[in-house]
Amino acid sequence: MDNIFENRHDVVDTVKYSIYRDFQSLSPGNSLTPAQWLLAAQDFAAEALSYVSQWTSEYIWHKDPFTLSVEQVEDIDVPCVRGTTRFGDCLEDEWLIVSLLVEITRKYPDAVVGVNDNDGEFLLIEAADFLPSWVDPSTSENRVFLHGGVLHMIPIPRTPAEIPLYPSGKVSLQRALAVVRGPAPTEAPSEIQKVILERLAGYPGAAAKNMHNAKCYIPHKIAHILHHEPALVAPAVEAFYTRDPIAMKACYKMEQFPPTTNVMTTVRMNRPQYAQLVSQKFHPPKPFRLPPSTAKDFKYHDLGMKLACGFEMLFADQHLQNLSEQSQGYTVESYNCKVDPGWQAFQVRLNKLNYFRNELPGSKLYKELERNAQTQYLRTKPQTSSTTLSNPIDRIRALLELPLVAEEDLSQAPDMNDRWMEVDPRKLDELLNEQNLKFPEENWTKLDRDDDEMSDMDDEDRRDMEELAKMMGGFNSFVEKESGIDGALFPNEMEPEENSEEDSEEEDQHFPSRRTGSDSKAPLRFDESRFLQTMMGVLGINPDDLGQHNNKGATERDSVDEDIFQKRRKDTRFEELVSEDDNDAADRKEDEVMGSYMREMDRELSSSKMGSTFEKVAPSTSQGTGDDEEAEETAPVDLDLNLVKNILESFSAQEGLPGPAESILSSLGIRLPKQKARSSQRQ
Structure with a gap:
């Protein structure tokens, strides 16, 4: 029963990481006491945070920052440094943390790091195409680590000589750490290393590309806090993004952050956060007075209004209010570290480790490092919990007690372009080509159109026409394609392997009638003399002996047999010609009957409600005006136009959600932009 609830506190989209160091090897000859182990782990956590701050000081995390705390592990006798970060919808946070852990293992050669998320060993999932056959969730526990800047995988022994080197079955954490640090090679195969390195290319410095500066009008208090x-x-x-009707009640009055004090400033956030604000x-609410949507600065007012509502709902959150009121622990803002001897001793050790990186007291970086050290x-302290330290309400209250920052001192960094939110069709095509989901060019049937009609179209209309042509061509080629015994194959599926050329040539030599192409329609030929020689050879008859015994009267029999054979051959050929004429006549008659049935059905449907819903071929201009109405009623249905119309209607009705139209188009390798589908439907 305990196993059922052992992961009840897990949060979705959360990455967990643990750093194990052998502090005993750093002080040879001296056996460390548990208290000394704890101090050494505490110093390392603060030092590691100071080291990675060069990449994270200006970074805005999506939910939780990269943190390290000292914990005791049951599987090992010494404490380790662990952290947990919720990354939510921002996968860049997760891979940034992996890159930071890689940098830590490079700086500290004895450090061994384990990292996983709700999916398990996500590093192995990234390189799933190159994993050994023995790897699965049950065998990978305590076998995957980061060490020395690369990925390590403890293999399962395959030979008796590997049994002393690698553990078999379930491996303990203590044994796994010893194997990774030991002489036995445990580095992952080069193909797996390559995939991980490609995913981490440019990190951790590349994380700065995930940041976005946006100008907005927000209340002066919020600008002061940020x-x-x-x-x-x-x-x-x-x-704001996860609001509900109860949380929205706080925005009806905006008591804490009234919009009447709005000021212009630049807010720094990550791209997913900006997209969550803009896309909603x-x-x-009533307290806000926004300019018209056509105004030049409407975007700034709209973005600031959403951000102000987010702060108002955050400050009024009852759950966070309860945590703040019920907490008996310390916070960085409320606790006076300067009078604590323990903090003073900890600060002395940090100075010896060059934690503050020669920064002057009072500088911006020094204050940030000092706050991180105080948090650590x-x-x-037993009275303090991580929830208390990360409660945003307590931090907001502490900041609001400070004098408000002057408006001229607020950030006025330039507004960044948000074109990255738009989908580039070329990049989309490149992605589809990489996934082998796009039709080869020779499989597309091009739209039959006149150059005069295309001359009046702009580039966008031309692209739309080409997309529609690809859609019709893709459906036609799929429908007309013959299916095999296993069913129809979509364009991105492989054809079943045919017989090799050598087998085909060998069959052609022994069975000439099995040739493909134009030769397959050639009539069968029967060589009488060759057949007779073959039969005589099988029966063991000598042709010379047979000729000596049957010389007499042979000429007469041969002439008679030849006449009979020629006569039968002529009769057979005549019967074949007569049969072919009869079959052609029957086929023509059957086509005429079926055509008459189809015309009668068209006339009946044309007068019904269902028939009026079909798009029909436009009547020719050469027809008389008196028969226009009748010609329009009996005009054949335009299959291609109805196909495109129905697909676009179905795709537009999905409103961006998964549906049958999108599934069919995806199977055929067609990616129709949602906005284009809606605009085409409106037209």
């Missing part, structure tokens, strides 16, 4: 702690934009955006259709120190 000026001191830009990371608080993350819980505010999360509160949100009607402004308070985590070791």
Whole structure:
């Protein structure tokens, strides 16, 4: 029963990481006491955070930052350093953390790191195409680590000589760490290493590309809060994005952050957070007065209104309010570290480790490093919990007690272009080509159109016509294609392997009638003399002996047999010609009958409600005007036009959600942009 609930506290989209160091090897000759182990782990956690801050000081995490805390592990006798980060919809946070862990293992050669998320060993999932056959979720536990800047996989012994080197079956954490640090090779295969390195290319420095600066009008208090702690934009955006009707009640009055004090400033956030704010259709509450949507600065007012509502809902969150009121622990803002001897001793050790990186006291980086160190120190106190330290309400209250920052001191960084939110058709085509989902060019049937008609179209209309032509061509080629015994094959599926050329040539030599192509329609030929020689050879008859005994009267019999054979041959050929004429006549008669049936059905459907829904071929201009109505009623249905119309109607009715039209188009390798589908449907 305990196993059922052992992961009940797991949160979706969360990455967990553990760093194991052998502190005993760093102080040879001296056996460390448990207290010394704890101090060494605490110093390492603070030092590691200081080391990675060169990449994370300006980074805005989506939900939780990269943190390290000292914990005791049951499987090993010494404490380790662990952390947990919720990355939510921002996968860049997860891979940034992996790159930071890789950098830590490069700086500290004895460090061994284990990292996983809700999916398990996601590093192995990334390289799933190159994994050995023995790897599965049950055998990979305590076998995958980061060490020395590369990925390590403890293999299962395959020979008796490998049994002393690698553990078989379930492996303990203590044994796994010893194997990774030992002399036995445990580095993952080069193909797996290549996939991981390609995914981490440019990291951790490349994480700066995930940042976005956006100008907006926000209340002066919020601008003051973000000026001191830009990371608080993350819980505010999360509160706005996950709002419910109860949380929306706080926005009806905007008591804490009234919009009457709005100021212009630049807010730094990550791209997913910006997309979550911009993409939401949100009607402004009553306290807000936004300019018309056609105004030049409407975007700034709309974005600031959403962000202000997020802070208002965050500050009014009852759950966070309860945590703040019920907590008996310390916070960085409320605890006076300067009078604590324990903090003073911890700060001395940090100075010896060059934790502050020669920064002057009072500088921006020094204050940030000092706050991180104080957070790390308070985590070791039994009255303090990680929830108390990360409660955004307590941090907001502490910042609001400070004097408001002057408006001219607020950030006025230039607004960044948000073109990255638009989907580039070329990049989409490249992605489809990489996934082998796009038809080869020779399989597409091009649209039959006149150059005069195309001359009046712009580039966008031409692209639309080409997309429609590809759609019709893809459906036609799929429908007309013959299916095999296993069913129809979609364009991105492989054809079954045919017989090799050598087998075909060998069959052609022994069985000439089995040739393919134009030769397959050739009539069968029977060589009488060759057949007779073959039969005589099988029966063991000598042709010379047979000729000596049957010389007499042979000429007469041969002439008679030849006449009979020629006569039968002529009669057979005549019967074949007569049969072919009869078959052709029957086929023509059958086609005429079927055509008459189809015309009668067309006339009946043309007068019904169902028939009026079909698009028909336009009547020719050469017809008389008196028969226009009748010609229009009996005109044949335009199959291609109806196909495109029905597909676009179905695709538009999905409203961006999965549906049959999207599934069919995806199977055929066609990717129809949602906006284009809607615009085509409106036209």
